[in-house]
Amino acid sequence: METQRVQAQEPFVASVGPNANAVPVARGRAIVVTSGKGGVGKTTTTANLGVALAARGARVVLIDADVGLRNLDLVLGLESRIRHHLLDVLEEKVTLDDALVRDKRVENLFLLAAAQNREKDDVPTEAMRGLVEKLRAAYDYVLIDSPAGIEMGFKNAIAAAGEAIVVCTPEVAAVRDVDRVVGLLGNDLSAQLIVNRLRPALVRKGKMLSVDDVNAILRLPLLGVIGDEPEVIVATNRGEPPALAANSPTGAAYRAIAARIAGEDVPAPQAAQAEGFLDKLGAFFGGRAK
């Protein structure tokens, strides 16, 4: 099926910098990570999947499409290494090589940061498409971190993608927003679902939607389920994606998703993640179940 999708793409036209004459032998996958609602874990997901895919040996480039409100650099701990950004490249002020920041920990992982002092309307959609096409010739995966919302920034983020990962939390507001976004992705962009921040203890008490509840509405292929863990906050603040940590439940969940993306036959996602910090706290308080 993967082969069919690749063949269905338009013929390769973009030039590839100094290697413009080289014939591109392989074409990477361009995947946008989006959600509609903000704060559901798009950037965390992009960073961790990037790390996990690169740790598997793939060549990966991450694009922060949140011009004006960039954060992917922070989550990766690369904020002090950024010299140039996406718009510098699109406006041909610098070369792609100048702007790509190499990850500190994983080989073959690169970040193309967003401009912080520009507007999303400044991004030329056609140039963005061309850039992603070019990157697909040299990388196995181009992951695009979409901004929240469905305005221009979102439109630019999905414009060049061939596939989509939608991130949703088990909340009615998030489900409603994701449902709207899936509609906007249209039929050309196949979407797969990650359910993030699940608290199994709350689901059991009937105080949180289950993965089945969420997907009864969205009806998307389920790529993975990630539990709500305070370690993610710590990891973000430190700029250390959990995907590299051997004994992190969040990291394990992202590594399983990366394997699934890479085509491995990983067992169906397990909703029963280790119970989070707040669940324990709730038990400590004697529970407030109604």
Added chain:
Amino acid sequence: MTAQRKARRIVVTSGKGGVGKTTTTANLGAALALLGKRVVLVDADIGLRNLDLVLGVEKRIVFDLVEVVEGRCQLRQALVRDKRFGESLAILPAAQTREKTAVSELQFAGVVEQLAESCDYVLVDSPAGIEHGFRNAIAGAAEALVVTTPEVSAIRDADRVIGKLQERGLPMRLIVNRVRPEMVRSGEMMSVDDVCDILSAELVGIIPDDAEVIDTTNRGVPLVLDPSQRLGAIYTKIARRLEGEIIPFTQLGGGGFFDRLLGALRAG
């Protein structure tokens, strides 16, 4: 309905999504209504509306903001009253199947202006980001509440938004949401003091992280209506601060306030 009243026009914004703008708008609105104020909440998130869900009035929407602007209905026809608050609380819903660009900044400001003539507070729930929807949301406001969480990404976005608010000369105050005191104590989370220092902003509220919010949001019940919810009292305090009451913050930072909060919960 003459122009005698003149409401405070406050935008609730953040830059980053998912930090609690809509929950804050709904609960502050509800708290102000319980204090006897007439409040109208405006959902500025055209295309991705959620304020109606948080208040549980989604099935009663007939008209929306875009239809008001396009002259397809009267403003009062589009307002959905939350009957749990008598005549005190109403919401102007966003359109769900339109784009944010369907309304201009001028039109948005006009609607807020018109609403301000017949109530005490207009609270505008801004969408995430700093695009057109954000510019609309701040267009009619005279003050701003910036919601953030103690996470570097949220603080960086809040900082950017505060810059934009300052360009407009909008006075702003800060709400720090989803604070986890244990993590602050163990050094894994920034303290509220840290957040205020970084953003050089005046604090108006501190809200602890509470899993109950997810459930009450899903059920459409504002926290202030449920006496068993500890967060309800916190939103009421913020509402009273907005009203000008001086309610001191008990010891921020690593110690006192949250220790006591936790102690009270253990005891109760």
